[in-house]
Amino acid sequence: MSDTAPKSNFMTRWRREPLLPEAGAGGAPLTAVIAVMSFLAVLAMAAVLIIHQSAGRWTAELQSEITVQIKGADQAEIAASASAAMRVLNDTPGVEEAILKSDDETAALLEPWLGKGNVRAFLNIPALIDVKVTPALRTDLDSLRQRLTAVAPGAALDDHAAWHNRLAMAAQSGQALAVLVFLLVMGAACAVSTFAARAGLAANHEIVSVLHLVGATDKFIASEVQRRFFILGFRGAIAGLAAAFAALAGAAYLLERGVGADSFLPQFTLGGWHALWLLTVPLATCLVTAFTARLTVLNTLHRQY
Amino acid sequence: MTKKQQIIRFENAGLAYAESAETLSDINLTLGEGEFRFLTGPSGAGKTSLLKMIYLAMRPTRGTLHLFGEDTIDAPREALPMLRRRIGVVFQEFRLLDHLTAFDNVALPMKVAGVNLNSYREDVSELLNWVGLGDRMDAKPPTLSGGEQQRVALARALVSKPDLILADEPTGNVDPAMSERIMKLFVELNKLGAAVIVATHDLHLVQTLGKPVLKISEGRVSRSPAAGGGA
Ligand SMILES: Nc1ncnc2c1ncn2[C@@H]1O[C@H](COP(=O)(O)OP(=O)(O)OP(=O)(O)O)[C@@H](O)[C@H]1O
Ligand SMILES: [Mg+2]
Numbered sequence A: 001m002s003d004t005a006p007k008s009n010f011m012t013r014w015r016r017e018p019l020l021p022e023a024g025a026g027g028a029p030l031t032a033v034i035a036v037m038s039f040l041a042v043l044a045m046a047a048v049l050i051i052h053q054s055a056g057r058w059t060a061e062l063q064s065e066i067t068v069q070i071k072g073a074d075q076a077e078i079a080a081s082a083s084a085a086m087r088v089l090n091d092t093p094g095v096e097e098a099i100l101k102s103d104d105e106t107a108a109l110l111e112p113w114l115g116k117g118n119v120r121a122f123l124n125i126p127a128l129i130d131v132k133v134t135p136a137l138r139t140d141l142d143s144l145r146q147r148l149t150a151v152a153p154g155a156a157l158d159d160h161a162a163w164h165n166r167l168a169m170a171a172q173s174g175q176a177l178a179v180l181v182f183l184l185v186m187g188a189a190c191a192v193s194t195f196a197a198r199a200g201l202a203a204n205h206e207i208v209s210v211l212h213l214v215g216a217t218d219k220f221i222a223s224e225v226q227r228r229f230f231i232l233g234f235r236g237a238i239a240g241l242a243a244a245f246a247a248l249a250g251a252a253y254l255l256e257r258g259v260g261a262d263s264f265l266p267q268f269t270l271g272g273w274h275a276l277w278l279l280t281v282p283l284a285t286c287l288v289t290a291f292t293a294r295l296t297v298l299n300t301l302h303r304q305y
Numbered sequence B: 001m002t003k004k005q006q007i008i009r010f011e012n013a014g015l016a017y018a019e020s021a022e023t024l025s026d027i028n029l030t031l032g033e034g035e036f037r038f039l040t041g042p043s044g045a046g047k048t049s050l051l052k053m054i055y056l057a058m059r060p061t062r063g064t065l066h067l068f069g070e071d072t073i074d075a076p077r078e079a080l081p082m083l084r085r086r087i088g089v090v091f092q093e094f095r096l097l098d099h100l101t102a103f104d105n106v107a108l109p110m111k112v113a114g115v116n117l118n119s120y121r122e123d124v125s126e127l128l129n130w131v132g133l134g135d136r137m138d139a140k141p142p143t144l145s146g147g148e149q150q151r152v153a154l155a156r157a158l159v160s161k162p163d164l165i166l167a168d169e170p171t172g173n174v175d176p177a178m179s180e181r182i183m184k185l186f187v188e189l190n191k192l193g194a195a196v197i198v199a200t201h202d203l204h205l206v207q208t209l210g211k212p213v214l215k216i217s218e219g220r221v222s223r224s225p226a227a228g229g230g231a
Helices: A006-014 A027-064 A075-091 A103-114 A135-139 A142-151 A161-203 A205-213 A218-259 A272-301 B047-054 B077-084 B102-112 B121-130 B146-158 B176-191 B203-209
Strands: A065-070 A095-100 A127-133 A155-158 B006-016 B022-032 B036-040 B062-067 B087-090 B164-168 B195-199 B213-217 B220-224
Touching: A027 A065, A027 A135, A027 A161, A027 A218, A027 A272, A065 A075, A075 A095, A075 A127, A075 A142, A103 A127, A127 A135, A142 A155, A161 A205, A161 A218, A161 A272, A205 A218, A205 B077, A205 B102, A218 A272, B006 B047, B022 B047, B022 B195, B022 B220, B036 B047, B036 B176, B036 B203, B047 B062, B047 B164, B047 B195, B087 B146, B102 B121, B102 B146, B121 B146, B146 B164, B146 B176, B164 B176, B176 B195, B176 B203
Parallel strands: B036 B195, B036 B213, B087 B164, B164 B195
Antiparallel strands: A065 A127, A065 A155, A095 A127, B006 B022, B006 B062, B213 B220
């Protein structure tokens, strides 16, 4: 008598056997490819998030800071203009902080170019004022500029606009590139899924034919295949996600150890929202895989009798 | 009494495989509700081919075929599954799904039709018991003998209580006693209203049951009256 005799009958009724055999849909290779796709897609998404976060921080810092530079014929004139400018700045609503750099600090800034020594003896070093402004004032600096030049003719106001623009541009192109990579990976996942679904149908031709002959609709068969591909895609996507998290954690650790916490390089902490965004990637991957498989099956079957 | 519905109606139909000459020509054939036919003819005559057209596995290459009053040639693809669900087929090669148990194979037409398992579980068990496979419900087809597979295929063909039963050599692999039992079952189901076509080489059975015979020879289907002494 068979080893699967009566005692397991109940289990048989209970179990929901898939109508297409496990081996048929190119299981393991497809899962592996989806894992790689998902890995790349998660990294691309992480790049988008990290650039967004870092660029936001950099530009916020840059945006709140402007510099006033004051030139003059001699040190006395510079000092007078500087204190006049400080008064104007301190009276301006929207200026959160104005700090006049001491002569020594200014000299230290020039040291790399001019060397140590009494630079002031032969140069009229301009005075520098670091100003922190509110975003509202930042957008309209013209009146402040006029009032400054009224009291200190040698004053020039630098809002770092060029530097800021260049940085924003770099961040945007970086993000665009990452989004493009993400979309390409999703497209590749579609292609792979289409290919695998066609191969699966061909390999299971006899089964599909029997299903049709006992009255299955194309939709029914497509749903079976879709469910299968969702499960395969899900396994792969989770594996890819895990690998990508490991890679990101490794990179974060190396960055922190290698360049120190106060570096200008992106320091990323992917917590909360970011983790959620990254979790949508494997979900998107297996949805794309399953849905593409469904469409492929419907399309292929439609050409049969 | 209302006019009997026509289950099958071929008009000037022909079937050709690929580019070759027609395997079947000039088929003009009707089968009414509750009618029984044997289908005979030498090997390679085209019995399976005729049945294939009826269970909608192949389209006639010319002529028309109506099933249950519906034109199958111009029917939209979406209409075919509903027609197929009204037909139970015992395929000559059984065509069981090897990765499913006997139980799941028999249950397949119901599952595919989206019927709830609870409403057909008993039918499946009873049919498998009836064909003597009550203790092999969990066996997969590759572990069954040819005759056992044939009986699973028979159970699958009947589980949905189809209006039309097509059996292609349904007794080719079973012993004479089982063979007679199966034929009597067809006759019983026919009495309950199912139209039946049984393709067979077993002329002895044809003789004993005394039902009308469709004969295929040289690509033509002809009808001979009830054979032998029965009925
Ligand atoms: N798929 C096919 N492609 C081409 N020719 C086919 C195909 N199937 C069947 N034929 C041919 O059609 C003819 C009829 O075959 P069919 O299977 O219908 O015969 P049959 O009466 O069922 O024979 P048997 O009694 O042996 O089952 C044969 O000559 C066969 O070679
Ligand atoms: Mg045959």
